[in-house]
Structure formats: structure tokens, C-alpha cells
Amino acid sequence: MFDRILYPTDFSDVSMKAVNYVKQLKKAGTKEVVVLHVIDERTLVVPDVFSGVDFMALENELRRIADEQCNKIVEQFQEVGLSAKFMVKKGIPFLDILKTAQEEDVSLIVIGSHGKSNLEEMLLGSVSEKVIRKAVRPVLVVKR
Amino acid sequence: MFDRILYPTDFSDVSMKAVNYVKQLKKAGTKEVVVLHVIDERTLVVPDVFSGVDFMALENELRRIADEQCNKIVEQFQEVGLSAKFMVKKGIPFLDILKTAQEEDVSLIVIGSHGKSNLEEMLLGSVSEKVIRKAVRPVLVVKR
Numbered sequence: 495m496f497d498r499i500l501y502p503t504d505f506s507d508v509s510m511k512a513v514n515y516v517k518q519l520k521k522a523g524t525k526e527v528v529v530l531h532v533i534d535e536r537t538l539v540v541p542d543v544f545s546g547v548d549f550m551a552l553e554n555e556l557r558r559i560a561d562e563q564c565n566k567i568v569e570q571f572q573e574v575g576l577s578a579k580f581m582v583k584k585g586i587p588f589l590d591i592l593k594t595a596q597e598e599d600v601s602l603i604v605i606g607s608h609g610k611s612n613l614e615e616m617l618l619g620s621v622s623e624k625v626i627r628k629a630v631r632p633v634l635v636v637k638r
Numbered sequence: 639m640f641d642r643i644l645y646p647t648d649f650s651d652v653s654m655k656a657v658n659y660v661k662q663l664k665k666a667g668t669k670e671v672v673v674l675h676v677i678d679e680r681t682l683v684v685p686d687v688f689s690g691v692d693f694m695a696l697e698n699e700l701r702r703i704a705d706e707q708c709n710k711i712v713e714q715f716q717e718v719g720l721s722a723k724f725m726v727k728k729g730i731p732f733l734d735i736l737k738t739a740q741e742e743d744v745s746l747i748v749i750g751s752h753g754k755s756n757l758e759e760m761l762l763g764s765v766s767e768k769v770i771r772k773a774v775r776p777v778l779v780v781k782r
Contacts, residue, residue, distance in 0.1 A: 495662045515776065518639045522666035607770070626751070626770065626779055632659065634778045635770055 496522045500600040502530045502591045502625075505563050508606035512636040513567060516604050517574050527571045528598050529580035531560045532587040557582055588624035595631055604634045640666045644744040646674045646735045646769070649707050652750035656780040657711060660748050661718050671715045672742050673724035675704045676731040701726055732768035739775055748778045 496519045503509040516527055533556050538549050564580035571578035583590050587609075595603055605622045626633045640663050647653040660671055677700050682693050708724035715722035727734050731753075739747055749766045770777045 495659060515639060518666050520666075522662050522664075623767070623771070626767070630781055632778060632780045634776060636776045637774055 495601060496524045497601045498526045498528070498599065499524055500528050500530060500591070500595050500598060500603045500631075501567075502532070502587070502594075502603070502605055502621075503564075503567065504531065504587070504606075504609045504621075505560075506606060506608070506610045508608055508636060508638045510606075511638075512604050512606050512634075513570060515634060515636055516571065517576070519602075519604075520574060520576055524602075525577060527568075527576050527578040528594065528600060529564050529567050529571075529578060530591065530594050531564055531580070531582050532590045533557065533560065533582065533584045534587055535584050536586070538584070553584070588621045588628070591621070591625050592628050595629060600631060602632050602634060603629055604636065607635050607637045639745060640668045641745045642670045642672070642743065643668055644672050644674060644735070644739050644742060644747045644775075645711075646676070646731070646738075646747070646749055646765075647708075647711065648675065648731070648750075648753045648765075649704075650750060650752065650754045652752055652780060652782045654750075655782075656748050656750050656778075657714060659778060659780055660715065661720070663746075663748075664718060664720055668746075669721060671712075671720050671722040672738065672744060673708050673711050673715075673722060674735060674738050675708055675724070675726050676734040677701065677704065677726065677728045678731055679728050680730070682728070697728070732765045732772070735765070735769050736772055739773060744775060746776050746778060747773055748780065751779050751781045 499516055501516050538553055560582045564582060568578045568580050605625060607622050608620050622635055643660055645660050682697055704726045708726060712722040712724050749769060751766050753765050766779055
């Protein structure tokens with residue numbers, strides 16, 4: 495029932511809080527955790543070719559930081575005896591979360607209620623709200 | 639972390655499915671479950687004093703059925719060694735769920751993603767969406 499967990503994270507405080515809930519679920523049968531970070535591709539769109547921003551370098555840097563953070567989280571899960579791996583993807587966060595849940599055939603998604611971009615979420619609804627609405631698996635929402 | 643669970647139910651299929659998730663959480667530390675059914679007071683408003691509907695009798699009947707159903711659920715929890723009690727309230731479901739979560743100081747809310755009134759939910763959003771948005775505790779949403 496809680497066998498395999500998808501844990502999407504944007505490294506915000508509330509998503510880090512959710513790590514402890516995943517750990518606790520080991521006792522209820524969790525064996526494996528897939529840690530997922532999605533780099534929002536909309537932040538990587540070139541608004542102006544003359545803007546001078548090197549988006550490739552930016553993406554590489556975001557990936558490097560994400561790899562590092564994900565690695566630390568994977569270690570935390572492994573320390574309590576869970577099997578864990580991570581993925582860093584580029585896309586639209588809620589869509590890639592849902593897609594990964596299907597592909598990895600997880601039994602549960604554990605997610606923070608709010609991400610980093612509070613203003614955008616107030617206007618458009620949070621990533622977690624969209625995940626909850628569309629997911630076919632149960633979702634554990636950890637609050638701030 | 640999962641010590642005390644509030645399990646709100648409208649006896650729909652998906653909320654009955656959530657019963658098994660609550661049971662499974664016993665292994666992760668759950669000790670006590672509060673089963674809550676809220677009779678939607680908006681269905682009990684007298685639209686016309688001459689309508690001939692005896693709303694008091696209707697409410698009593700709804701309570702009798704709810705008591706019976708809740709009792710069966712409480713027994714299911716007790717069978718697996720959980721301590722359980724139930725409450726039947728009259729009010730606005732999402733508000734009374736949030737209020738009870740506070741009053742009973744639960745550590746988690748386990749709820750079905752959709753209730754019985756599908757049309758109303760499509761128009762106004764589901765009870766669980768409102769609970770998730772406003773809750774200060776984590777919420778486990780069980781899907782259809």
C-alpha cells in the first residue's frame with residue numbers, strides 16, 4: 495500500500511519537512527523512494543536572444559545544484575534502510591510529477607503543500623494541488 | 639507523526655477505500671482514529687414551510703443511518719487493534735472537518751478525494767480540496 499513512494503521536491507522548507515514522513519512510512523511497508531526534482535522549463539525560456547543570459551550555463555548550474563541536493567536526500571533515506579534513487583528532469587513540474595508517478599508505478603506520492611514560488615501559487619494554484627487533482631495514486635500532503 | 643488520525647467519511651466508495659490506508663498506518667505508529675461524519679446542514683434547510691417535508695424526522699433518520707455506518711467502521715479499526723471513536727455532526731462538511739481536526743488535535747487527516755455529490759464537486763471543488771487547502775496538519779488523500 496505504501497511500498498514505493500514518489501517524493502517530488504523543490505527543496506523548499508515544507509518539502510524538506512516531508513522527508514521525515516517518508517522515513518516514518520518505512521514502518522508501514524515502504525521499501526523504495528524515488529526522489530524527483532523538476533527544473534521548471536518555463537524559467538529557462540530565452541526572452542530575448544540579446545539578453546546576454548547564457549541559458550545553457552544556467553541550466554547546467556541548476557542541474558548541478560539539484561544533483562547535489564537530491565544526493566543528500568537519497569542518503570537520508572538510505573541511512574534509515576530505504577532503497578532510494580533520484581531523478582532530475584526538465585519540464586513542467588506538475589506534469590512531470592504525474593508522468594513519473596505512472597512510469598515508476600509508485601503506490602504513494604508524498605509532497606509539500608507549497609513550493610518556493612508563493613506568489614505564482616497564489617495566482618495559479620500550487621503544484622501540489624494540481625498533482626492531487628490529477629493523480630491516480632494516493633497523495634500525502636505535508637503542510638507548512 | 640501518525641499518532642492520531644481524523645478520518646472524515648461520507649460513506650462513498652472512495653472514502654471506504656481510505657479505511658484500509660488508516661489500518662495500514664497502525665504499523666507507522668497510529669494509535670487512535672476519530673471517525674467523523676458531517677450531515678450537510680444545507681440539505682436540511684426548509685425551502686418552504688408548506689413543503690410537507692418533516693426535516694426533523696429526516697435529520698433523525700440521517701443520524702440513525704450515520705451512527706450505524708460509523709459504528710461498523712469503528713469496529714473495523716478496533717479489530718486491527720486501533721483505538722477508535724466516532725462523531726456525527728451537523729454543519730458544513732469541510733468546516734466541521736477542519737474544526738474537529740483542531741479540537742481533537744490529530745496528527746493526520748485521511749480523506750477520500752471525492753465524495754458522493756460529484757456534480758456539486760465539479761462546480762464548487764471537492765470537500766477534500768477545501769480541507770487540504772486550509773488544514774494545518776498533513777492530509778492523506780485517497781483516490782478513486
